[in-house]
Amino acid sequence: MTTDYKEKIGELVGIEVIEKNGIDVEKLRKLLLAGVGAEFFTYYYYTILRMHCTGRDGEGIKEIVEDARIEDRNHFEAMVPRLYEIGGDLPRDVRTFADLAGCPDAFLPDDWEDIETILKVLLEAERCAIRSWGEVCDYTANKDHRTYNIAQAIMQEEIEHEAWFVELLTKRPSGHFRRSFVGQSPHTMGHGGLQHL
Numbered sequence: 001m002t003t004d005y006k007e008k009i010g011e012l013v014g015i016e017v018i019e020k021n022g023i024d025v026e027k028l029r030k031l032l033l034a035g036v037g038a039e040f041f042t043y044y045y046y047t048i049l050r051m052h053c054t055g056r057d058g059e060g061i062k063e064i065v066e067d068a069r070i071e072d073r074n075h076f077e078a079m080v081p082r083l084y085e086i087g088g089d090l091p092r093d094v095r096t097f098a099d100l101a102g103c104p105d106a107f108l109p110d111d112w113e114d115i116e117t118i119l120k121v122l123l124e125a126e127r128c129a130i131r132s133w134g135e136v137c138d139y140t141a142n143k144d145h146r147t148y149n150i151a152q153a154i155m156q157e158e159i160e161h162e163a164w165f166v167e168l169l170t171k172r173p174s175g176h177f178r179r180s181f182v183g184q185s186p187h188t189m190g191h192g193g194l195q196h197l
Contacts, residue, residue, distance in 0.1 A: 034102030
């Protein structure tokens with residue numbers, strides 16, 4: 001096989017189409033990398049936050065934090081293949097990846113024994129995710145249907161997560177119902193996120 005033929009085979013019509021629709025593919029790669037980075041590290045930090053949901057008050061929210069944690073992992077799994085499809089990739093060094101994440105780290109607060117401080121960290125992480133995926137949706141709407149559909153599904157779940165934590169902080173109803181199983185990801189399940197076996 002000649003090099004010219006290999007190069008021609010390596011050209012992706014999927015990229016050609018979205019470029020014709022006005023997408024700057026490099027900009028989109030950066031947006032997706034920031035989004036999947038935020039999801040990956042939110043999953044990590046939510047693990048720590050969940051472990052510190054202790055006592056009577058903490059035990060009451062641990063399952064909700066777990067739903068959000070596993071669904072954020074599913075968001076990472078759902079969007080990473082799209083990043084690779086458009087010629088992007090994940091950094092080889094996790095420290096570099098952390099620096100590229102689109103949201104600040106959801107650190108365990110010093111006064112973690114006050115469950116409300118943990119809830120505020122969780123809420124701000126969800127709000128950042130909504131803004132991040134909203135930017136992807138705005139950029140890809142009517143231009144890159146595949147990326148838009150995945151980002152829009154992720155954003156639906158992030159909006160639910162925000163409502164859960166607002167409810168816990170303010171007692172304002174959110175419409176939250178227990179998932180059928182932990183990490184169900186009802187909106188992203190068709191986009192390659194990990195599924196319950």
